Amino acid sequence: xxxxxxxxxxxxxxxxxxxxxxxxxxxxxxxxxxxxxxxxxxxxxxxxxxxxxxxxxxxxxxxxxxxxxxxxxxxxxxxxxxxxxxxxxxxxxxxxxxxxxxxxxxxxxxxxxxxxxxxxxxxxxxxxxxxxxxxxxxxxxxxxxxxxxxxxxxxxxxxxxxxxxxxxxxxxxxxxxxxxxxxxxxxxxxxxxxxxxxxxxxxxxxxxxxxxxxxxxxxxxxxxxxxxxxxxxxxxxxxxxxxxxxxxxxxxxxxxxxxxxxxxxxxxxxxxxxxxxxxxxxxxxxxxxxxxxxxxxxxxxxxxxxxxxxxxxxxxxxxxxxxxxxxxxxxxxxxxxxxxxxxxxxxxxxxxxxxxxxxxxxxxxxxxxxxxxxxxxxxxxxxxxxxxxxxxxxxxxxxxxxxxxxxxxxxxxxxxxxxxxxxxxxxxxxxxxxxxxxxxxxxxxxxxxxxxxxxxxxxxxxxxxxxxxxxxxxxxxxxxxxxxxxxxxxxxxxxxxxxxxxxx
Numbered sequence: 001x002x003x004x005x006x007x008x009x010x011x012x013x014x015x016x017x018x019x020x021x022x023x024x025x026x027x028x029x030x031x032x033x034x035x036x037x038x039x040x041x042x043x044x045x046x047x048x049x050x051x052x053x054x055x056x057x058x059x060x061x062x063x064x065x066x067x068x069x070x071x072x073x074x075x076x077x078x079x080x081x082x083x084x085x086x087x088x089x090x091x092x093x094x095x096x097x098x099x100x101x102x103x104x105x106x107x108x109x110x111x112x113x114x115x116x117x118x119x120x121x122x123x124x125x126x127x128x129x130x131x132x133x134x135x136x137x138x139x140x141x142x143x144x145x146x147x148x149x150x151x152x153x154x155x156x157x158x159x160x161x162x163x164x165x166x167x168x169x170x171x172x173x174x175x176x177x178x179x180x181x182x183x184x185x186x187x188x189x190x191x192x193x194x195x196x197x198x199x200x201x202x203x204x205x206x207x208x209x210x211x212x213x214x215x216x217x218x219x220x221x222x223x224x225x226x227x228x229x230x231x232x233x234x235x236x237x238x239x240x241x242x243x244x245x246x247x248x249x250x251x252x253x254x255x256x257x258x259x260x261x262x263x264x265x266x267x268x269x270x271x272x273x274x275x276x277x278x279x280x281x282x283x284x285x286x287x288x289x290x291x292x293x294x295x296x297x298x299x300x301x302x303x304x305x306x307x308x309x310x311x312x313x314x315x316x317x318x319x320x321x322x323x324x325x326x327x328x329x330x331x332x333x334x335x336x337x338x339x340x341x342x343x344x345x346x347x348x349x350x351x352x353x354x355x356x357x358x359x360x361x362x363x364x365x366x367x368x369x370x371x372x373x374x375x376x377x378x379x380x381x382x383x384x385x386x387x388x389x390x391x392x393x394x395x396x397x398x399x400x401x402x403x404x405x406x407x408x409x410x411x412x413x414x415x416x417x418x419x420x421x422x423x424x425x426x427x428x429x430x431x432x433x434x435x436x437x438x439x440x441x442x443x444x445x446x447x448x449x450x451x452x453x454x455x456x457x458x459x460x461x462x463x464x465x466x467x468x469x470x471x472x473x474x475x476x477x478x479x480x481x482x483x484x485x486x487x488x489x490x491x492x493x494x495x496x497x498x499x500x501x502x503x504x
Contacts, residue, residue, distance in 0.1 A: 109139040112389050114396060116144045117166040119152065119379065125412050133399050140392055149458040157182060160386045167387040168397060170379050173207045174452040176215055177501040178461045184385040185213035190394045199401070200424050203376045203448040216380035217397045219406065220421035222343050223376040223448050224282055224364055225440045227350070231358035232266065232338040241339075241362045245290075248339070248365050252313075255338045256320040264321065267337040270328035272314025272321045274471045277328045278455065281467040282375045283341050284310055284474065285451040289375075290367050295451060295466065296498075298473075298491035299484065307474065307483045333357070343377045347437050348418050363440045363447075376448035378424075403428065452503075462501050469493040 118126070123144050130142045145166070147155070153175065159165035160182040171179055186196070196214050197205055201221055208216045228241050236255045242248035252268025259265050274280045287310055288294065293302030314321045321337075329346060331337040333354045340346075341364065350359060364374045381400070383393040399405060406425055413420030422432060422441045429442040453470060457463045469490040476486040498504075 111139050111141070112392060113141040113143060114168060114387075114389060114393050115166040116142055116396075117147050117152075117156070117169040118144055119147055119149055119170045121413070122146060125409070128412060129400060129405055129409060132405075133396060137395075140396070142396060151458070151460065153178060153459045153461060160384050163386065165384055165386060167389055167393045168381060168383055171216065171382055172454065172457045172459065172463070173203075173218075173376055173378050173380055174450055174454055174457065174463055175459060176208065176210065177452075177503050178459060179382075180210075182384050182386060183215045184383045184387070184390055185210075185215055186217065186383075187391065187394055190391075190398050191217070199426065201426060201445050201448070203445075203450060204380075204424065207376070207450050208380065216382040217394075217401050218378065218380045218424040219400060219409065220378050221376075221424050221445060221448070222345065222378040222422055222441055223374045223444070224279070224286060224341050225344055225374070225444075226339060226362045226364055227332065227342055227347060228339045228360055228362065229332065229335060229337075229358055230360045232335065236338075241360070242365050244365050244368050246368055252320055252339065262317070264319075264325060265336075267325060267331065268320045269313065269339040270321055270325070270331060270337050270341075272311055272319065273323050274474050276323060276325055276331075277321075278340075278346070279328075279342050280474070281453045281455050281470050282343075282377065282451075284470055285453040286341070286364065286373065286375050289449055289451070290370065290373050295453065295494055298487040298494060303487050304483045307477065307487060311474065311477055311483075344419075344422065344438050344441050351418055361437055361440045363444045372444055372447040373449060374444045374447050375454075376450045377454050401425070407431075462497055462503075465497045466494055469497075 116126075123146060126144050130144065133142070134140060153171075156165060156169055156171070156179060165182065169182075176183065191199075191214075193212070193214065200218055203221070204218045205214075208214045208218070226241065232255055233239075233241065233251070236251075238251050238254065242251050248269065255266065255268035256264070257266040270277050271283065277283070284306065285295070288303055288306040291302045291306040291309070293300065293306055297303060313319065314323075316322075325331050325336065326334065328337065328340045329342070329349060332340050333350050335354075335357065344361065347359065347361060350357065363372065366372045381397050383390050383397065387393055400409065401424070403425060406423055406428065410420035410423065419435065419437050422438045423429065426445070429445060432442050433439050452462045453466045454463050455467060473483075473486040473490040476489070477483055
């Protein structure tokens with residue numbers, strides 16, 4: 001996505017016109033007589049006295065001498081002055097040491113270094129904001145490190161506990177149950193709960209709150225959107241994208257083209273399989289929730305209905321997708337499929353490979369008569385409970401979420417790609433509403449739900465485990481296993497994972 005310290009003017013004191021002014025005579029007065037003539041004062045003459053001799057003077061003045069007979073002049077006074085001076089100097093030294101130890105040298109702050117683990121952004125993206133923060137906080141140095149996503153969560157936990165982890169880190173919106181050992185709560189002195197809830201989307205509040213505390217500050221929002229090839233739709237006589245699932249079912253049949261041997265030449269939508277559909281688990285979770293089901297109830301009718309509907313798109317002879325197609329993203333790049341479901345960042349992957357493709361983005365179609373739903377898939381910034389500078393770390397993250405700075409971050413990102421991360425701040429949504437690529441992301445901002453079934457978060461834990469159980473269930477139905485039996489097996493595995501991570 002986007003700070004400010006006013007400069008205080010120094011007050012200059014001005015004379016008070018009503019203040020009483022002390023008066024002094026300009027000239028000394030001279031005594032006068034009654035008519036104003038100066039009176040002469042007769043000069044007094046001292047009486048004549050005899051001048052004493054030097055011998056007489058010497059006899060009348062007391063002499064102070066030391067043991068050796070030499071004169072001593074104010075010896076006690078000089079010793080007293082020496083001791084007083086030494087005492088003053090000693091007191092000043094003690095005062096300086098006290099201020100240095102307890103107040104950092106009369107108010108100076110101790111220099112600290114904050115380590116920030118990022119994942120997807122290069123260091124150059126954050127450098128301008130880091131430098132701007134340091135201008136106002138010169139005692140804080142921030143070391144941004146772009147990490148590899150592979151084994152990232154494991155490193156975050158292991159290195160956090162042994163003292164070599166980061167102060168700040170990026171984590172997925174579904175990860176909080178998996179990283180609770182290193183997560184620290186957002187101090188209310190940095191951002192109150194009321195401010196958090198007024199600033200960010202409802203899904204941020206749901207995902208990041210445990211008890212009465214929030215455990216992260218989001219810089220973005222994202223999730224599944226419908227990416228479509230406008231050229232392929234118009235070629236089939238479809239002038240606008242499907243607005244509901246009923247419209248989608250009708251449109252994809254019109255778009256799909258098969259060869260004489262039944263091979264798919266052009267597909268209407270990428271649905272029905274696992275191996276060659278990017279984000280298949282996110283999509284199945286979407287259909288599950290739209291159908292009224294949940295991961296907790298995989299053996300119930302709502303889940304069975306969602307699985308049957310998902311598989312129909314790849315079941316012969318009326319299939320419009322199969323395992324012989326390239327991956328859904330590559331098929332879209334090659335214009336072999338008209339519609340895919342994916343998070344918005346996949347748009348950049350597609351356009352980078354095929355800049356001329358007539359790509360457009362729309363919100364996820366709802367089931368007729370139901371509320372709009374999409375699956376959230378975004379990243380959050382957190383602070384390690386093992387950090388020795390937690391308060392300073394939270395101050396910097398709060399700085400990043402401020403409106404002006406989030407805007408600057410987005411602008412820096414957009415200099416090298418199609419768009420930046422969609423703003424996590426609700427008050428910035430109007431600035432993206434008309435964006436051809438991510439307008440749909442904010443359009444469905446209040447419709448996101450979170451499910452720990454997200455494709456490729458590389459967590460080696462909850463998400464990867466759930467994704468695997470769903471993959472096995474979908475694939476099992478291809479070999480003849482009933483949806484009820486396949487999902488029953490998946491439920492056993494998912495329940496065990498939920499228990500492991502204490503998810504209720």
